[in-house]
Amino acid sequence: MATEATGAPAGATPPQGGNQTTAAPVNPATTTPANPAQLTPAQLKAKAKADKAARRAQVKETKAVVAAADAAKTTVDAKGNKGKGKQDGPQSQSKTSPQHRASVSGRRPSTLAVEKDVRSGIPECFSHIPMAKRIPTAQAHKDVHPAVLLVGQQMATFAIKDSIARLEATLLAFRKVIGSYETPKGNSLSRHFVPHVLNPQIEYLTECRPMCYSMGNAIRLLKAKVNDFDIDTPEEEAKEGLLETIDLFINERITLAEFVIARNAAKQINNGDVILTYGRHRLVEKTFLLAKKNGQLFDVSIIDDPYDRGGQELASSLQQVGIRVFYSPNLGGLRANVERATNVLLGTEAIFANGSLHAAAGTADIAVAATNASKKVIVLCETINFDRERVSVDALTYNEIDPEQNTSESFRLLFDTTRDKYITGVITEFESGTGNSPAQAILALLRKQEDPTAIA
Amino acid sequence: MAPSQASYAPSLGKLLKSLNGQTLEASIESLIYLLKRRQIKGDDCADATAHLLRQVVAKSKWSDVDQLLTRVQNVGSRLAQAAPHEPTIGNIVRRVMGLIRDEASEDRNADDFGSESVEDIQTLSVNAPQPPKPAPFTSRPPTLATVASFHASKAKSMFNLLSVADTLDSPATGASTPMSQAQPTSVSALRSEVLDGINEIMDEISQADDQIASFAEVQIQPGDFVLAYLPSRTVERFLVKASARRRFTIFIASLEPPQASSSNDPYAALRKKLNAGGVKMVSIASNGLMAYMSRVNKVIFSAKAVYQNGGLLVDSGASVAAQAAHAYAKPVIALGGVFKFCPEDPSDEIAGETGDSSSYVSYADGSKVDALEVENTVADYVPPELVDVYLTNLGPQTRHHLASIMADHYKPEDVGFSLIPGEV
Numbered sequence: 001m002a003t004e005a006t007g008a009p010a011g012a013t014p015p016q017g018g019n020q021t022t023a024a025p026v027n028p029a030t031t032t033p034a035n036p037a038q039l040t041p042a043q044l045k046a047k048a049k050a051d052k053a054a055r056r057a058q059v060k061e062t063k064a065v066v067a068a069a070d071a072a073k074t075t076v077d078a079k080g081n082k083g084k085g086k087q088d089g090p091q092s093q094s095k096t097s098p099q100h101r102a103s104v105s106g107r108r109p110s111t112l113a114v115e116k117d118v119r120s121g122i123p124e125c126f127s128h129i130p131m132a133k134r135i136p137t138a139q140a141h142k143d144v145h146p147a148v149l150l151v152g153q154q155m156a157t158f159a160i161k162d163s164i165a166r167l168e169a170t171l172l173a174f175r176k177v178i179g180s181y182e183t184p185k186g187n188s189l190s191r192h193f194v195p196h197v198l199n200p201q202i203e204y205l206t207e208c209r210p211m212c213y214s215m216g217n218a219i220r221l222l223k224a225k226v227n228d229f230d231i232d233t234p235e236e237e238a239k240e241g242l243l244e245t246i247d248l249f250i251n252e253r254i255t256l257a258e259f260v261i262a263r264n265a266a267k268q269i270n271n272g273d274v275i276l277t278y279g280r281h282r283l284v285e286k287t288f289l290l291a292k293k294n295g296q297l298f299d300v301s302i303i304d305d306p307y308d309r310g311g312q313e314l315a316s317s318l319q320q321v322g323i324r325v326f327y328s329p330n331l332g333g334l335r336a337n338v339e340r341a342t343n344v345l346l347g348t349e350a351i352f353a354n355g356s357l358h359a360a361a362g363t364a365d366i367a368v369a370a371t372n373a374s375k376k377v378i379v380l381c382e383t384i385n386f387d388r389e390r391v392s393v394d395a396l397t398y399n400e401i402d403p404e405q406n407t408s409e410s411f412r413l414l415f416d417t418t419r420d421k422y423i424t425g426v427i428t429e430f431e432s433g434t435g436n437s438p439a440q441a442i443l444a445l446l447r448k449q450e451d452p453t454a455i456a
Numbered sequence: 457m458a459p460s461q462a463s464y465a466p467s468l469g470k471l472l473k474s475l476n477g478q479t480l481e482a483s484i485e486s487l488i489y490l491l492k493r494r495q496i497k498g499d500d501c502a503d504a505t506a507h508l509l510r511q512v513v514a515k516s517k518w519s520d521v522d523q524l525l526t527r528v529q530n531v532g533s534r535l536a537q538a539a540p541h542e543p544t545i546g547n548i549v550r551r552v553m554g555l556i557r558d559e560a561s562e563d564r565n566a567d568d569f570g571s572e573s574v575e576d577i578q579t580l581s582v583n584a585p586q587p588p589k590p591a592p593f594t595s596r597p598p599t600l601a602t603v604a605s606f607h608a609s610k611a612k613s614m615f616n617l618l619s620v621a622d623t624l625d626s627p628a629t630g631a632s633t634p635m636s637q638a639q640p641t642s643v644s645a646l647r648s649e650v651l652d653g654i655n656e657i658m659d660e661i662s663q664a665d666d667q668i669a670s671f672a673e674v675q676i677q678p679g680d681f682v683l684a685y686l687p688s689r690t691v692e693r694f695l696v697k698a699s700a701r702r703r704f705t706i707f708i709a710s711l712e713p714p715q716a717s718s719s720n721d722p723y724a725a726l727r728k729k730l731n732a733g734g735v736k737m738v739s740i741a742s743n744g745l746m747a748y749m750s751r752v753n754k755v756i757f758s759a760k761a762v763y764q765n766g767g768l769l770v771d772s773g774a775s776v777a778a779q780a781a782h783a784y785a786k787p788v789i790a791l792g793g794v795f796k797f798c799p800e801d802p803s804d805e806i807a808g809e810t811g812d813s814s815s816y817v818s819y820a821d822g823s824k825v826d827a828l829e830v831e832n833t834v835a836d837y838v839p840p841e842l843v844d845v846y847l848t849n850l851g852p853q854t855r856h857h858l859a860s861i862m863a864d865h866y867k868p869e870d871v872g873f874s875l876i877p878g879e880v
Contacts, residue, residue, distance in 0.1 A: 123736065319828070329712075365779065417746075418746070
């Protein structure tokens with residue numbers, strides 16, 4: 001089985017790389033007969049020692065291949081400079097992030113081999129779901145900007161993990177990329193920047209961890225902005241324009257949004273309420289602190305995620321300002337917690353076009369329990385986290401595997417999908433004042449507001 | 457939790473070994489301590505209770521049925537109070553008391569009539585005149601009276617004991633009284649019959665898992681994705697049995713990540729057995745289960761107790777699994793022997809029971825210890841509407857059939873037993 005696993009991608013590569021003449025010498029390196037032969041019995045026996053040896057062998061192999069691949073790329077790039085925009089992959093990738101992986105690994109067969117090994121424990125029925133992975137900086141594409149390299153590492157290790165933090169870090173890194181960009185002679189920024197500079201950064205980030213939907217939205221807007229520039233816009237002016245766009249974006253869609261949402265949500269908290277929340281979400285925490293500052297007297301009941309334990313941090317930050325906190329370490333006390341609560345306040349990673357939440361695994365269980373007990377379920381979400389293209393009715397359509405929990409025995413999904421019927425209302429920075437608009441209404445507004453720019 | 461099974465099993469074994477060598481009171485005390493320390497829990501409680509009641513019947517001095525019933529009841533309520541979170545203890549006590557009543561009436565009637573069938577009718581006609589059948593409340597006053605009179609007589613001589621029993625023999629004292637007419641000569645016969653009956657209950661408990669497992673093949677189809685929540689021994693046996701004939705995938709779910717100290721897989725043995733049968737087993741390390749439900753075909757967990765309304769007492773978190781299954785309209789199968797059927801209504805106290813919080817907040821962190829109200833729920837309640845099948849050693853049951861099973865196994869006069877305080 002192991003031979004098949006390692007053999008298949010290598011065998012599949014030639015047709016993909018067929019138009020890249022230089023990709024051909026890369027393949028023999030992966031299929032060097034000695035290596036898979038060593039691998040197979042080792043993996044079959046699955047003995048720790050043998051496994052370790054196999055891993056070492058693979059790392060060695062990878063390094064060799066990467067060297068070869070890098071060599072290959074330089075030639076491709078050289079070609080790309082002559083005949084423009086040779087890489088079709090990246091452009092299509094940036095539109096639909098979950099598909100990045102496939103084309104990326106097509107470009108670099110070696111990563112697929114390593115990935116197969118890491119992913120070998122994943123049950124067949126979840127094998128379509130992507131997983132974050134640490135890429136040694138040495139293996140990254142040479143065009144990746146150091147700032148982006150750093151952000152990529154932070155994302156792969158989940159040092160930066162929630163959607164808005166990732167978005168902000170990405171935008172700030174892109175600011176540096178733009179700052180240090182110089183248009184090559186005979187090229188225009190509006191034609192050269194996206195395919196040759198921006199796309200490799202996006203690709204790398206996606207490889208580290210599948211993009212979140214806010215990143216997808218932001219990148220789409222950024223690309224639209226670049227496309228807006230006339231072909232002979234002076235470089236400095238274009239760069240200024242892009243930097244301004246990013247700054248405005250961070251101010252409006254992140255900083256201001258957070259403030260407005262917390263303000264609107266805090267109005268929903270009344271004296272004597274017991275608010276149930278799950279884990280730790282920035283917006284929810286802001287809301288609690290603001291409501292307390294506004295003088296509301298309420299209790300908070302936190303159900304924590306035992307695989308994250310963010311709830312403990314939330315608990316101590318709330319307790320410092322004098323909010324009474326009930327803390328449940330896991331969903332075990334869900335029934336009692338829901339019964340005690342007056343309403344439920346949840347944060348989310350994203351909201352899909354059909355109004356489903358894409359949020360930390362466990363959120364759906366809480367929303368269902370609260371709905372069954374006829375409690376209000378209010379979701380806080382910035383509009384940048386709305387995905388207007390994707391629709392999801394179950395958690396296996398769009399998800400990520402938790403790399404920390406991925407062993408041959410165990411398995412964990414990072415997110416789950418909460419259908420809109422389990423949500424009473426969504427509070428965004430949009431509908432100021434009304435906390436109970438369904439996600440669909442906000443989506444409709446967003447469509448109206450953003451579509452012109454999106455098409456351009 | 458599963459990993460601790462290995463650690464408490466020996467203490468039950470030790471207790472059972474020591475039963476013969478110890479005085480009865482010492483055995484009772486040591487079982488109470490084990491129950492209080494939760495070194496015996498789950499299915500073992502039923503087993504231990506049956507063993508101990510066997511000792512009560514065999515060792516204690518009694519000269520008529522009422523005395524025996526009182527003895528069993530007293531010991532039973534002491535055990536039940538030692539572990540109020542284990543309703544099966546009360547179930548076994550009720551079963552044994554019902555058994556004693558049956559044997560006693562059989563004895564007595566056997567003198568009057570020859571055949572068993574007539575005796576059955578006789579029992580019915582004896583019981584019928586006692587007016588209201590839903591008995592917990594009507595049966596309480598007489599049993600209380602027996603307890604009280606027993607205590608009153610305790611200081612007196614053996615002769616007085618008998619005479620107390622005689623004074624009880626008035627129509628006003630309720631269902632239990634006619635049996636006190638049992639002749640002293642039949643005591644040894646009754647004793648051996650009751651002991652046989654308890655042995656049968658013990659057999660029933662020990663065979664329940666196998667009997668339940670024999671229905672595995674019907675319930676699990678090839679290609680299924682089965683979610684087993686915190687598999688108990690019952691569930692493990694069920695899955696292993698199914699794996700002999702079916703190729704399917706098992707998701708094992710629990711609320712908490714495995715303890716950091718024991719890095720090895722708590723279900724390694726089960727995994728090995730299942731893999732041998734060609735069944736894939738995947739541990740789902742997740743708090744919520746909604747994410748996986750679209751893939752799952754059915755959810756299986758074992759009940760700690762089945763209440764008369766059809767609700768279940770379960771391990772913490774099983775209701776999350778049941779609720780997720782319900783949201784996706786997937787069937788929920790609860791496994792549990794009939795000895796777990798508890799003729800009571802669910803109690804909020806037991807279902808909301810909270811446990812040790814020390815593993816969640818480090819005591820080194822003083823501010824957190826002061827501030828947090830940690831609620832680590834260890835037991836959980838699944839409302840009846842979330843359960844689709846009750847799979848017992850008597851086969852699969854529906855909610856509507858539970859009442860008749862309860863009626864088959866418990867005497868109405870014993871239903872309210874745990875309400876009576878033990879020795880005062």
